[in-house]
Amino acid sequence: MAWVTAASAAALLGRLRERRPLVHHITNAVTINDVANVTLALGAAPVMAHAIEEVEEMAASAEALALNIGTLTAPVVEAMLRAGRRANASGTPVLLDPVGAGATTFRTAQARRLLSELRIACIRGNAGEIAALAGQSGTVRGVDASGRVEALDRVAAELARGTGAAVAATGPVDVLTDGARVCRLENGHPLLARITGSGCMATAAVAAFAAVERDALAAAAAGLLCFEIAAEVAAADARGPGTFRVALLDALAALDGPTIAGRARVRP
Amino acid sequence: MAWVTAASAAALLGRLRERRPLVHHITNAVTINDVANVTLALGAAPVMAHAIEEVEEMAASAEALALNIGTLTAPVVEAMLRAGRRANASGTPVLLDPVGAGATTFRTAQARRLLSELRIACIRGNAGEIAALAGQSGTVRGVDASGRVEALDRVAAELARGTGAAVAATGPVDVLTDGARVCRLENGHPLLARITGSGCMATAAVAAFAAVERDALAAAAAGLLCFEIAAEVAAADARGPGTFRVALLDALAALDGPTIAGRARVRP
Amino acid sequence: MAWVTAASAAALLGRLRERRPLVHHITNAVTINDVANVTLALGAAPVMAHAIEEVEEMAASAEALALNIGTLTAPVVEAMLRAGRRANASGTPVLLDPVGAGATTFRTAQARRLLSELRIACIRGNAGEIAALAGQSGTVRGVDASGRVEALDRVAAELARGTGAAVAATGPVDVLTDGARVCRLENGHPLLARITGSGCMATAAVAAFAAVERDALAAAAAGLLCFEIAAEVAAADARGPGTFRVALLDALAALDGPTIAGRARVRP
Numbered sequence: 096m097a098w099v100t101a102a103s104a105a106a107l108l109g110r111l112r113e114r115r116p117l118v119h120h121i122t123n124a125v126t127i128n129d130v131a132n133v134t135l136a137l138g139a140a141p142v143m144a145h146a147i148e149e150v151e152e153m154a155a156s157a158e159a160l161a162l163n164i165g166t167l168t169a170p171v172v173e174a175m176l177r178a179g180r181r182a183n184a185s186g187t188p189v190l191l192d193p194v195g196a197g198a199t200t201f202r203t204a205q206a207r208r209l210l211s212e213l214r215i216a217c218i219r220g221n222a223g224e225i226a227a228l229a230g231q232s233g234t235v236r237g238v239d240a241s242g243r244v245e246a247l248d249r250v251a252a253e254l255a256r257g258t259g260a261a262v263a264a265t266g267p268v269d270v271l272t273d274g275a276r277v278c279r280l281e282n283g284h285p286l287l288a289r290i291t292g293s294g295c296m297a298t299a300a301v302a303a304f305a306a307v308e309r310d311a312l313a314a315a316a317a318g319l320l321c322f323e324i325a326a327e328v329a330a331a332d333a334r335g336p337g338t339f340r341v342a343l344l345d346a347l348a349a350l351d352g353p354t355i356a357g358r359a360r361v362r363p
Numbered sequence: 364m365a366w367v368t369a370a371s372a373a374a375l376l377g378r379l380r381e382r383r384p385l386v387h388h389i390t391n392a393v394t395i396n397d398v399a400n401v402t403l404a405l406g407a408a409p410v411m412a413h414a415i416e417e418v419e420e421m422a423a424s425a426e427a428l429a430l431n432i433g434t435l436t437a438p439v440v441e442a443m444l445r446a447g448r449r450a451n452a453s454g455t456p457v458l459l460d461p462v463g464a465g466a467t468t469f470r471t472a473q474a475r476r477l478l479s480e481l482r483i484a485c486i487r488g489n490a491g492e493i494a495a496l497a498g499q500s501g502t503v504r505g506v507d508a509s510g511r512v513e514a515l516d517r518v519a520a521e522l523a524r525g526t527g528a529a530v531a532a533t534g535p536v537d538v539l540t541d542g543a544r545v546c547r548l549e550n551g552h553p554l555l556a557r558i559t560g561s562g563c564m565a566t567a568a569v570a571a572f573a574a575v576e577r578d579a580l581a582a583a584a585a586g587l588l589c590f591e592i593a594a595e596v597a598a599a600d601a602r603g604p605g606t607f608r609v610a611l612l613d614a615l616a617a618l619d620g621p622t623i624a625g626r627a628r629v630r631p
Numbered sequence: 632m633a634w635v636t637a638a639s640a641a642a643l644l645g646r647l648r649e650r651r652p653l654v655h656h657i658t659n660a661v662t663i664n665d666v667a668n669v670t671l672a673l674g675a676a677p678v679m680a681h682a683i684e685e686v687e688e689m690a691a692s693a694e695a696l697a698l699n700i701g702t703l704t705a706p707v708v709e710a711m712l713r714a715g716r717r718a719n720a721s722g723t724p725v726l727l728d729p730v731g732a733g734a735t736t737f738r739t740a741q742a743r744r745l746l747s748e749l750r751i752a753c754i755r756g757n758a759g760e761i762a763a764l765a766g767q768s769g770t771v772r773g774v775d776a777s778g779r780v781e782a783l784d785r786v787a788a789e790l791a792r793g794t795g796a797a798v799a800a801t802g803p804v805d806v807l808t809d810g811a812r813v814c815r816l817e818n819g820h821p822l823l824a825r826i827t828g829s830g831c832m833a834t835a836a837v838a839a840f841a842a843v844e845r846d847a848l849a850a851a852a853a854g855l856l857c858f859e860i861a862a863e864v865a866a867a868d869a870r871g872p873g874t875f876r877v878a879l880l881d882a883l884a885a886l887d888g889p890t891i892a893g894r895a896r897v898r899p
Contacts, residue, residue, distance in 0.1 A: 131560075143391075201688070336884050337880030338881055345603030392660055416737040417736070610874075615871075
């Protein structure tokens with residue numbers, strides 16, 4: 096069987112709901128509530144903790160650790176490093192969402208520091224963030240969508256090979272690769288760009304799936320597929336960004352195999 | 364009249380809406396918005412402030428102070444202690460939500476420190492948190508629901524006698540006690556466990572009621588009764604966790620005496 | 632043409648959606664998500680960043696900078712000053728929301744410090760906050776609504792002349808003035824007072840409009856008009872504060888010229 100199909104995503108979702116893994120998030124102040132609610136809606140158990148005194152103990156009890164740099168400050172970088180080392184020591188997968196990498200020197204530098212000091216299982220970002228981490232933002236920004244996707248294939252693969260992480264660059268078309276395997280997901284909805292936290296919530300979905308699947312690329316693909324299909328279902332009922340946000344949680348909680356099978360658009 | 368009935372809860376809700384008391388929250392980053400909105404929906408006025416420079420002044424002007432350790436850091440512990448001492452000095456009730464006590468050494472230790480250095484009117488937590496504070500988490504965790512409720516009666520009463528606080532241990536069945544009196548509430552809905560912040564919001568309801576009722580156990584029972592009945596009303600309209608969260612605020616704002624009377628399940 | 636009309640507000644909204652300006656917010660922990668979502672719903676691009684290491688670089692790339700003191704701490708004051716100086720240096724408008732000025736000595740002092748060290752384009756607050764900044768809270772608080780509006784005209788004009796900022800004092804009737812021009816807006820809905828963050832969201836609307844209109848008073852009037860008209864539209868569908876919050880985002884995203892023209896209540 097291919098490493099990601101509608102059937103494998105549905106199977107992982109079932110495993111996630113059965114095991115209800117604990118996912119430790121060290122995340123930003125903007126979307127911390129959305130991230131917790133998406134994690135719960137998918138069937139996992141979120142715990143949000145960033146105090147330096149407790150992050151190692153919390154990470155030790157979690158099945159996945161997600162690091163999101165959206166409103167990063169220096170003490171939180173230190174907490175991420177401590178939690179990350181503890182997770183690495185026990186083989187717990189560590190996910191990185193490099194929010195705003197490329198926007199300021201500080202964010203780019205701290206994201207790279209996390210990548211160099213920790214073993215990251217998966218990086219989930221948008222095209223600009225992934226390119227910034229690969230040191231090639233100039234080649235990707237400002238180009239049109241199809242051009243961007245072409246460039247992204249190469250840039251994402253380079254970042255994956257350079258870091259050992261699976262890379263998921265999301266956008267109208269998502270590019271996922273570990274440097275060897277590659278696939279594209281064509282699910283999702285334009286309303287995702289009209290609410291804050293879509294990216295953070297997508298990363299939360301990847302983290303929840305990584306907690307029950309050791310193949311980080313397969314986890315990322317299944318998590319994004321489920322999240323983006325739920326977004327399509329939610330958009331069908333939405334009258335704007337407000338109702339869309341609400342319907343998204345409902346759709347994640349109600350997501351089932353037939354819905355995934357009927358909507359999945361995965362291309363190798 | 365018994366110390367908690369549907370009628371007494373409705374009367375306190377009326378008093379709350381009439382007086383519109385100011386409730387000072389020092390709370391966590393995940394659910395701070397939910398806590399403020401629940402406080403407003405019930406009819407009280409929330410103020411969220413944790414800067415060490417202003418917490419004493421803010422606590423001095425409030426009718427209740429709620430401390431929630433959900434994403435505690437060292438500076439916030441210090442702010443809680445200062446605000447709490449000021450509230451204690453003027454007889455303002457101080458509520459404690461020991462989120463995650465038992466999950467890390469840091470949280471358990473800080474929750475105990477707040478309990479030992481401050482006079483807490485009421486502790487509102489789940490079974491595991493209450494047991495952790497009582498030093499008996501091993502006896503409660505991992506047991507089934509009915510067994511848990513049996514054990515909780517004793518553990519909650521011990522914690523109440525040891526601290527002088529009313530104790531409200533919430534779950535499928537809530538156990539409330541001050542060491543002398545005890546009651547169980549059987550209201551609520553499983554969807555509460557599918558959204559983040561249910562516990563924090565329940566504590567916000569208790570704090571709002573404590574601002575207008577000096578008997579902390581009676582305030583806790585009335586606040587939880589109103590919150591959990593609103594959850595039942597909300598669940599009737601919800602299509603999942605997203606619509607449930609939204610309907611919960613509507614139901615709290617619309618809650619009235621007949622609805623409370625028709626749904627209250629209080630057992631002495 | 633008058634400096635604010637339904638037509639000019641609609642024209643600015645069109646410009647905002649076309650240019651999609653970047654608005655940098657340094658804001659509070661309670662409503663940071665709401666502020667980001669309102670900014671997005673209006674058609675602008677929010678970025679939330681408060682780390683001292685990056686605020687100057689972020690402010691340099693933004694078209695407006697909004698400072699909100701809702702949960703202010705000392706490090707964030709420093710970040711606001713750095714970002715504000717950088718914005719001032721490049722002529723980027725800086726907006727101030729003095730949340731809770733007058734409630735504690737710390738907040739009042741820090742709001743005044745921001746006003747004295749930075750060139751603020753517009754202050755958006757409620758009557759009590761505006762009066763506190765003008766040093767006259769005693770004359771405004773506790774008086775009835777019509778009396779309050781009379782007093783506000785004078786107090787707001789004094790604050791505007793003393794600081795050089797446009798002043799928008801919002802409430803049942805908003806008073807906007809730069810010390811020379813003055814107008815009143817009579818739009819809005821009582822449900823705005825039943826949710827947290829109405830004021831912060833109103834400021835976010837003002838900031839988004841200031842990013843595309845150099846006349847800060849005109850931007851404030853247009854932004855508040857659009858926000859409050861959207862609130863009226865949202866309230867028509869709402870069953871309480873929960874559904875109102877959701878519908879508000881939908882209404883902001885769907886707002887159009889005919890709706891503004893049909894509802895605007897602007898008085899010179």
